Amino acid sequence: SQTIHQWPATLVQPVGSPLSLECTVEGTSNPNLYWYRQAAGRGLQLLFYSVGIGQISSEVPQNLSASRPQDRQFILSSKKLLLSDSGFYLCAWSVGLGSNQPQHFGDGTRLSIL
Amino acid sequence: DQQVKQNSPSLSVQEGRISILNCDYTNSMFDYFLWYKKYPAEGPTFLISISSIKDKNEDGRFTVFLNKSAKHLSLHIVPSQPGDSAVYFCAATLGSSNTGKLIFGQGTTLQVKP
Numbered sequence: 630s631q632t633i634h635q636w637p638a639t640l641v642q643p644v645g646s647p648l649s650l651e652c653t654v655e656g657t658s659n660p661n662l663y664w665y666r667q668a669a670g671r672g673l674q675l676l677f678y679s680v681g682i683g684q685i686s687s688e689v690p691q692n693l694s695a696s697r698p699q700d701r702q703f704i705l706s707s708k709k710l711l712l713s714d715s716g717f718y719l720c721a722w723s724v725g726l727g728s729n730q731p732q733h734f735g736d737g738t739r740l741s742i743l
Numbered sequence: 744d745q746q747v748k749q750n751s752p753s754l755s756v757q758e759g760r761i762s763i764l765n766c767d768y769t770n771s772m773f774d775y776f777l778w779y780k781k782y783p784a785e786g787p788t789f790l791i792s793i794s795s796i797k798d799k800n801e802d803g804r805f806t807v808f809l810n811k812s813a814k815h816l817s818l819h820i821v822p823s824q825p826g827d828s829a830v831y832f833c834a835a836t837l838g839s840s841n842t843g844k845l846i847f848g849q850g851t852t853l854q855v856k857p
Binding site: 633635638663665670671672673674675678688719721729731732733734735736737739 | 747749775777779784785786787788789792794832834836844845846847848849850
């Protein structure tokens with residue numbers, strides 16, 4: 630069966646520090662991968678998605694970047710964190726390109742910027 | 744521009760009764776709608792979906808209704824159980840997009856009282 634792992638579960642970082650959140654998927658090949666953020670009191674906002682190794686699409690302009698160095702690995706990064714980067718970050722995967730393929734989420738990373 | 748809206752931030756129902764969660768959308772090109780359930784400190788879990796060519800889909804205690812003319816969908820949970828207490832997100836996908844990316848509503852917190 631397929632599983633998705635995100636780490637760390639919680640992270641407290643000072644403003645201006647770098648960030649690296651990692652997500653890996655097991656049990657499937659060539660998944661679509663996604664990074665979402667849920668800010669306090671708001672819904673989930675899509676940040677990045679990837680349909681293959683090295684292929685990254687950004688949905689909103691921001692202080693973050695994403696990379697996909699391997700088929701089942703998706704990394705969210707920042708060189709200098711801002712206070713507004715605080716939130717709950719979720720990685721998700723889906724198979725196929727059809728609209729009817731549900732996405733499956735990891736348990737998320739709670740990021741607090743001080 | 745919020746394309747998917749859940750106007751009720753919270754809902755409280757008695758155990759055994761029906762829970763009705765509502766969602767409105769603005770983009771008539773959405774072709775699939777999905778409901779996700781989220782517990783605190785966990786990622787969302789896929790619950791049920793419906794194609795835009797249908798008006799009802801049922802899975803056990805969960806039924807989703809779609810009214811395309813009103814651009815409205817709802818999730819019915821019957822009978823409601825305390826374990827259903829969670830945040831429920833509706834989401835939509837665009838058929839013209841081959842990435843399967845989801846556009847989420849803000850979520851509705853359901854509390855089922857014993």
